Amino acid sequence: MSLFKYISPKTKDEVLEILQKEKSNACIVAGCSNVLPNIRDKEIKAKVLIDITNIEQLKGIYQKEDKIFLGPLTTINELIYSDITSKEYKVLTQAAQEFADPLVRNTATIGGNLVTASPAADIAIPLLTLDALIKIESTRDKREVKLKDFFVGPGETILQDDEMIVGIEFEQSDVNKNGYFIKIGQRKAMAISIATVAVNLEVRQNKINQIRIAAGSVAPTPVRLTGAESFLKNKEINDKLVEEAIDRVREEVKPISDIRASEEYRRYISGLLFKRAFKKLADSSIHQFTN
């Protein structure tokens, strides 16, 4: 016998009402790339499936004053094809292009990637270096949380049972427009990341004015490497500095060994990915400056 129910609300407020009533018995669905395999494996039982794919309010990519707004229903392919993200926020499109495969990218959403809270959530990594703000609502409250404070552990976030993500926002700043993302997986497509690193950098007169570093699959959650960031801030860029920063990155990540890679390899590769991303950004920034 089916223990599941299905509801397809038309507005965000309807969803919030249902969440308030059903609490942990509710399961919001959109892209379903995680939910359906979980139902099949009986990891999800007896739930009210709230299908939010018909809610227009939760879709779209907009410029809002000095910010970029992403609806939680934005699909991974929309990040690749949107003029707004593909032109100026390459760190996002680079991650989107390496996400699963082109078919999954047609339906998988940003909101789904974040709430699933996998340590290997590929879209979380560039959003961390963009210092994204997560807008959360319930019938009782509205709040905003920095993405770096959103994840609690593998599969766990700060979201309460009656809350949902209604938007993701980041600033249209210079540092956000200069980012780079690299992923290491076992294959070119459909690969769960072994490690990912994103860096956003703003250089002024050869000094690091702003830097944000994030890494995936190397800790219980997607993480910002704030230790390495503060070490680099306001320093003049040279080879010695980069070598020291690589060590900091390797010290700061907390990887585990699993079927995809060992702890040692992940630690090693995190430093290397940081170096590649940083050099890419630093070289072009310095070049721009001297010209």
Next chain:
Amino acid sequence: MEEYKIDLTVNGEKISTTAKAEESLLKFLRRNGFTEVKCGCEKGECGTCTVILNEKAVKSCITLALQANHKEVWTVKGMEKFELGRKLQKSFVNYGAIQCGFCTPGMIITAKNYLDQNPIPNREEIKKAISGNLCRCTGYKKIVDAIYAVAVENQRSK
């Protein structure tokens, strides 16, 4: 058992029936006679269950049947209604891009949907486009050859 009303079109034919809340579009289609949609891994990895849902190629095993309500679905059988579908069918045969044939429905659907958006891709772009569809027989070369031949034909007739 609670079932929900669903209206959709499959290969241009209107269907009005019911579906379970947690039923995948794959199971739903096969239950309703569209057994040309193949069931492989059932976790969104192999791509043989790919269908076109409102003009986008999606893996039907990770789509809820009820998410296709009031929408348009095309399976590989419906592809022969399109010139591009027929060209791909012929090209797959010409190039021997079929061995066991299990991945073929998904490959044809993905190729058709991709060529609709990008009619003249190069080989690398084709490889990327079919990267969500697994084939365990051909090593992909013949499949890429078959799709590329249609792209070359598109270029010529431009």
